[in-house]
Amino acid sequence: MKPRTVLVTGSSGLIGSEAVEYFDRQGCRVIGVDNNMRRVFFGAAGDTTWNLERLKRATRRFTPENLDIRDRAAMDALFRANRFDLVVHCAAQPSHDKAREIPILDFEVNALGTLNLLEATRQHSPDAVFVLMSTNKVYGDAPNELPLRELATRYDYARPEDAEGIAETCRIDQTLHSLFGASKAAADILAQEYGRYFGMKVGIFRGGCLTGPSHSGVELHGFLSYLVKVAMTGGTYTVFGYKGKQVRDNIHSHDVVRAIDEFAANPRPGEVYNLGGGRANSISILEAIAWVESLTGKKLAWKHVGEPRRGDHICYISDLRKLQRHYPNWRVTFGLGEILKQIVESQAEQLQASRAVPASPA
Numbered sequence: 498m499k500p501r502t503v504l505v506t507g508s509s510g511l512i513g514s515e516a517v518e519y520f521d522r523q524g525c526r527v528i529g530v531d532n533n534m535r536r537v538f539f540g541a542a543g544d545t546t547w548n549l550e551r552l553k554r555a556t557r558r559f560t561p562e563n564l565d566i567r568d569r570a571a572m573d574a575l576f577r578a579n580r581f582d583l584v585v586h587c588a589a590q591p592s593h594d595k596a597r598e599i600p601i602l603d604f605e606v607n608a609l610g611t612l613n614l615l616e617a618t619r620q621h622s623p624d625a626v627f628v629l630m631s632t633n634k635v636y637g638d639a640p641n642e643l644p645l646r647e648l649a650t651r652y653d654y655a656r657p658e659d660a661e662g663i664a665e666t667c668r669i670d671q672t673l674h675s676l677f678g679a680s681k682a683a684a685d686i687l688a689q690e691y692g693r694y695f696g697m698k699v700g701i702f703r704g705g706c707l708t709g710p711s712h713s714g715v716e717l718h719g720f721l722s723y724l725v726k727v728a729m730t731g732g733t734y735t736v737f738g739y740k741g742k743q744v745r746d747n748i749h750s751h752d753v754v755r756a757i758d759e760f761a762a763n764p765r766p767g768e769v770y771n772l773g774g775g776r777a778n779s780i781s782i783l784e785a786i787a788w789v790e791s792l793t794g795k796k797l798a799w800k801h802v803g804e805p806r807r808g809d810h811i812c813y814i815s816d817l818r819k820l821q822r823h824y825p826n827w828r829v830t831f832g833l834g835e836i837l838k839q840i841v842e843s844q845a846e847q848l849q850a851s852r853a854v855p856a857s858p859a
């Protein structure tokens with residue numbers, strides 16, 4: 498059988514790189530698109546070159562392309578040259594807070610870039626499965642309307658009927674999204690339309706906190722990865738508002754890609770799924786700090802500023818029941834302990850590599 502050809506955008510990022518390795522391991526031909534724009538957004542700390550180099554060593558049939566998804570002609574040429582069976586779209590400006598400084602760039606990458614890819618798929622690979630990585634920020638701050646109770650180290654939902662978390666039925670309009678949430682909502686709705694209107698095999702995953710060892714964590718994006726980085730390099734971590742009791746559900750990048758693969762095997766056009774670690778993998782910032790301190794054996798210097806990030810979720814847990822109902826073979830396989838252990842190991846390796854003195858030329 499001819500191997501599948503897979504396009505991964507954002508292939509040097511957290512989810513993209515996991516997808517590249519996963520599909521390469523399955524014997525697929527994988528083409529990656531990434532122009533290291535994470536460095537443009539977040540500076541040197543966001544540079545993903547280390548991950549690209551790691552991927553080149555770890556894969557067999559991976560071709561990286563230094564292309565920009567905003568460049569419609571380049572996307573068109575890429576799709577003319579290759580017939581894709583699967584498109585995993587992970588390239589993005591991923592930060593809620595960063596978008597306010599770069600509204601046009603944020604929209605061009607997140608919304609227009611997605612439209613370029615959807616349309617190129619429709620024109621040249623209409624039978625391909627297309628997966629968009631969307632975000633729980635499409636719900637804006639509507640999840641904050643649920644009644645909460647305050648516990649010693651975290652907030653939680655007050656009513657038993659909310660215990661499983663936020664479902665896909667949460668409304669997406671008339672809430673405060675941030676510009677990032679708005680550009681991602683535009684992409685999310687466009688992708689749904691390519692599924693519903695054109696009948697293409699498009700699926701949308703609205704991520705909670707996606708995490709794993711391949712994140713180039715920075716203050717504005719990559720909660721656990723950045724927390725571990727600060728703990729290990731000795732900076733000061735800033736907690737914004739809600740007394741550090743705000744809760745996130747964390748999912749390992751491998752479990753994200755497993756969900757994408759399940760969808761690809763049995764696509765449901767235009768369907769939307771919440772995708773996070775669920776209640777078992779939920780953690781507050783205070784709890785995460787304590788856990789990281791015990792894992793690294795280092796005391797984390799942190800400070801609290803009273804003002805929360807605008808539109809920040811107070812307690813967000815992804816309701817995974819729809820995804821599990823449609824794809825019973827999928828489940829969360831990495832618990833928080835294993836996730837944190839892997840992030841600590843990866844940060845230690847990166848630190849070691851950055852300290853290594855390059856050999857002088859002969």
Ligand SMILES: NC(=O)c1ccc[n+]([C@@H]2O[C@H](COP(=O)([O-])OP(=O)(O)OC[C@H]3O[C@@H](n4cnc5c(N)ncnc54)[C@H](O)[C@@H]3O)[C@@H](O)[C@H]2O)c1
Nearest residue numbers: 507510511512531532533534535565566588589630704707
């Ligand atoms: N990490 C999370 O917690 C999280 C949560 C919810 C949703 N998501 C979504 O999942 C997807 C993947 O997130 P991630 O954490 O892997 O992000 P990431 O920043 O690690 O990876 C994104 C990659 O896209 C690349 N990129 C950005 N703009 C580009 C462009 N114009 N052309 C080509 N490449 C470009 C970047 O260089 C980067 O390597 C994004 O759509 C993000 O919004 C992430």
